[in-house]
Amino acid sequence: MSSELYHTELVARAREAFGEGRLASATASITVDNPLCGDRVTLDLEKSHGTVKAIAHEVKGCLLCAASAATIAAFGQNRSPSELREMATAAKALMKDGTPVPEQFSGLRVFTPVHAAKSRRDCVLLPFEALAKALDAAF
Numbered sequence: 205m206s207s208e209l210y211h212t213e214l215v216a217r218a219r220e221a222f223g224e225g226r227l228a229s230a231t232a233s234i235t236v237d238n239p240l241c242g243d244r245v246t247l248d249l250e251k252s253h254g255t256v257k258a259i260a261h262e263v264k265g266c267l268l269c270a271a272s273a274a275t276i277a278a279f280g281q282n283r284s285p286s287e288l289r290e291m292a293t294a295a296k297a298l299m300k301d302g303t304p305v306p307e308q309f310s311g312l313r314v315f316t317p318v319h320a321a322k323s324r325r326d327c328v329l330l331p332f333e334a335l336a337k338a339l340d341a342a343f
Contacts (some may be wrong), residue, residue, distance in 0.1 A: 209265060209324065217314055218270040222254045227260045232341035236334045238326055243269045247276070247334035251342045256283050261331065268318060268327035275311050276331050286343045292332040299325040311331020 226233075230248035235242045245266030250258045259280040261273040262343045272295075280288055295312055297303035302319045315328050 222274040232338040234337040249338040272332040
């Protein structure tokens with residue numbers, strides 16, 4: 205299970221850490237915790253003209269959480285809040301029900317093996333929780 209769960213593409217995504225850091229001009233900054241495992245995500249969002257201009261994150265947690273935050277940051281630049289909410293919905297459906305990922309969110313497919321590891325699903329979803337709260341605060 206471990207080699208399936210932590211496959212090469214997922215590990216590379218986490219190590220790449222796209223968007224790692226903080227935004228100096230964040231419109232919204234949200235921190236969420238998973239008290240069961242100790243993961244903590246701070247997500248900064250900067251809006252401009254009705255879209256999300258940039259997303260940055262600081263993750264103190266596992267590789268799955270880091271890869272998820274990096275996925276959000278990479279996809280989220282210059283996107284509408286509705287596109288990001290749709291991505292979050294797709295991630296939740298993948299984790300909860302194993303629902304196939306729509307083509308426009310193909311970057312989420314890296315998390316498909318996590319659905320089989322119920323105890324690890326929340327690690328993927330924690331950054332999406334922070335994203336939803338940041339979108340609510342900014343828009």
